[in-house]
Amino acid sequence: MILHQIETASKEEMQEVQLKRLKKTIGNVYENVRFHRERFDDAGISPDDIRSLDDLRNLPFMKKSDLRAHYPFGLFAVEQKELVRIHASSGTSGKPTVVGYTKTDIEMWGDLVARAIAIAGGGPGEILHNAYGYGLFTGGLGLHYGSEALGMATVPISGGNTGRQITLIEDFKPTVICGTPSYLLNIAEQMEEDGKDPRKTALKYGIFGAEPWSEEMRRTLEEKFDIKACDIYGLSEVMGPGVAMECHEAQDGLHIAEDHFFVEVIDPDILEPVPDGQDGELVFTSLTKEAFPVIRYRSGDIASIQRGKCKCGRTTLKMSRVKGRIDDMLIIRGVNVFPSEIEHYLLSVDGIVPHYQLHLTKKGTMQHVELQVEVDDNFYYEINRDMEHEEVRDLVKEIQRIMKSRCLISVDVKVHKPKMIPRSQGKAVRIIDRTKETVEV
Ligand code: DLL
Helix, strand or coil: CCCCHHHHCCHHHHHHHHHHHHHHHHHHHHHHCHHHHHHHHHCCCCHHHCCCHHHHHHCCCECHHHHHHCCCCCCCCCCHHHEEEEEEECCCCCCCEEEEEEHHHHHHHHHHHHHHHHHHCCCCCCEEEECCCCCCCHHHHHHHHHHHHHCCEEECCCCCCHHHHHHHHHHHCCCEEEECHHHHHHHHHHHHHCCCCHHHCCCCEEEEECCCCCHHHHHHHHHHHCCEEEEEEEECCCCEEEEEEECCCCCCCEEECCCCEEEEEECCCCCCECCCCCCEEEEEEECCCCCCCCCCEEEEEEECEECCCCCCCCCCCEECCCCEEHHHCEEECCEEECHHHHHHHHCCCCCEEEEEEEEEEEECCEEEEEEEEEECHHHHHHCCCCCCCHHHHHHHHHHHHHHHHHHCCCCEEEEECCCCCCCCCCCCCCEEECCCCCECC
């Protein structure tokens, strides 16, 4: 269901809307945010110099460190009394990044998430089971307001308490479910353990994101639940979920809400644009946000973009799956690899479940990676629960061979018995980094 005419607009029509909104945003930040005003002045640019979308390229980039440096409210463009919501994300180091919303921002976000849910197959009158965490994280409340705006009965269960999730999925009969892909896998496994068939629920569509996941993981979730699973992307600094959403018709890239977010893709080393179709860092400029506008915000996320009309009828720019964050990219003996690429190949190995962790250590100056995986129940019973079994050694060799030939990396592999890798209730922890604890060799 296409909710808004702008989703099928021509390129010219879209650019006209974008430019008008960009000029307004630039004027707003120059007037109201000292940080932006000083940087514009330093670069010798006044808001009137922004006459085309290309002129945006003359402005400096913003980074997460700018948010931390102005913690908590230093980059807000409205007075505190205009705010109706504050979210924050913890991050791995230092202060959290804080974002704020006016009443208009919240309405706009709700409309955009409603659009996203409709893109994924949801519709008014149905029930949506929302297993994203409620709280400072934008996932829960973001999907919640969008679902209500679309006219869906929203079950605000949040993450965790998997037994209760299963009961409500069975009893309320939602047709749409939202959560991180790793948590949904956790729910499916729990159902199977309880002797229930996840394919027998009323679910038709899954809206999964907030963490990188692979095509293989999509196939696993679709197969387990008998649903169509689509990728939802967003980041709190830019708004939250709903910045881009994959359509259930094509399942081939995520439609960016271009009328609200202008996207650039740059080479993170030289900070120049990369051609369409080539991976680079996504950079966002918000076009309509009031409380916390962002100008050329470097997301740290690696993806590519493609143009053209989609099978679903939309004409908006599409982004690929996010491969991962620049900070999560592993450099193993000179080879760059993202955990999602490892997942992609790992899941082609029979007998392995889609839960895995990468344990990083340093031996001398060398980064050392151990890939920890887990066998499925069938495999475990076939080897008579003997983890010393020859087949486990063969499995290790097979995984090492695939990692070497596909990802070009040499890794140690540790195979666990079932249920040993910690399960997530939100964003999965894939990397355990112990490189700070140097082991001398
Ligand atoms: O994760 C917002 C969100 C909630 C998106 C629910 C989708 C669904 P943050 O906590 O600020 O916000 O984390 C943002 O998560 O920069 C990406 O690195 C990663 N991320 C989000 N969606 C995806 C996705 C939310 N679909 C950070 N694929 C982003 C891969 C994703 N990574």
